[in-house]
Amino acid sequence: MSGQPPNDPGNAPGAASAAAAIGESRWGAGAAVLVAALVTSVLPERLTTGPRWALPALELALLAALLAANPRRLTRKSRDARALSLVLIAVIGATNALSLVSVVHQLLVGDVSTGRELVYAAAGVWLTNVVLFGLVFWELDRGGPHARSTLTSGRADLLFPQMTMDRPDDPAWSPSFMDYLYVSFTNSTAFSPTDTMPLTPRVKLAMTVQALLSLVTLGLVIARAVNVLG
Template sequence: MLSAPSAIRRESFWPARVAILAVVALQVTLNERVTVGPNWLLPGLEVLLLIPLSVVRGLHARRLHLGTAGNVVVSHATARTFAFGLIALLNVANLLSLLLLVESLLHGSKATGRLLLVDALDIWVTNIIVYALWYWELDRGGPLQRQSGAAARRDWLFTPMTLPDGGQSWHPTFVDYLFLSFTNATAFSPTDTLPLTPAAKVLMMLQAGISLLTLALVASRAVNILS
């Protein structure tokens, strides 16, 4: 049963949508040497997937906030699976670009050092945004579950949650997950937010590994340029 509208905490989906569009923009700017097919192909598919997902998610959020039980063609579980699929596509596309960049470096690419560094930075920033989306979608059953007050167990323990009131007056937003992703990509370990579940720990390990590899490539290329 839905909670009363007054008990529901609103959380905008727009930061996540803008983050996805930012990833799309970063992918379009990649050199086709490190993309699968034309550099507009996967970004175009991602935008086509984002549009219906945004509509369905918007309907679910409106239904939740109004406290109505009206029918929605696509269930919340299906929409969330669809969201995971979109994030996975973003992630796989970025991983493929990283692998193509590694191959390009190993085989003595004729691209200039500047182009290679720009592509590596593009991939690194994309990695941060994509994993912020993973964390935001995974934590406590997803954004709609967190808003409804029927959230599952925590996947991450944020610092405000350790306050005397148990963090009842504080709720993470997309910016908090983006900060978590950034600190994990730069420190290669949790900083002020601890992963509590196996899924959270695996995601953070994967992100740190990808970030470390990307930065190592940048460092090695910079050394070559300087020498």
């Protein structure tokens, strides 16, 4: 009998090419951004930077850019929308960092009698950072989802465990947004990489910044606010 069996590793390149050509859906990333927008929309206005609606509006603009760059339509528009997504992520990240500064300022020199409000605000800042850095890793790794789906990606920025295994049962495996969101969540809680290793300086820098922001949020803000509640 001629030919290779369906699960033969020799079929991996063709299977990977076919799977990548389909492209990754943007709905997972879009849902995460929508959750972040809903969370930030209920943050206390005195603990946010600018009008209360500004950050949720930016996040909704990012959601529109993500959905406009659906990789199932692999056009120049997809690459242009990715550039817009990166700009919006940077703006939202900077705005969220300023919100964290406002929370810390209120704890140190402001009225700390409303500890519950500070806990809610800190939790919102932390959750937004988890979503944002998940998007950062998703957009940076090997040139982003568009490059990965068109097989034009460069070197890997993150080393996932599946990339070190011989998996004839799933030769076309490729990280999705949920994989990057998990990396972001574990880095925000453990303050270090867990099962996925950073390989490039830019991702190492991003993970360092995220861990620092998370450490400030969880270690100083929430701990102090919970003490106020007592």
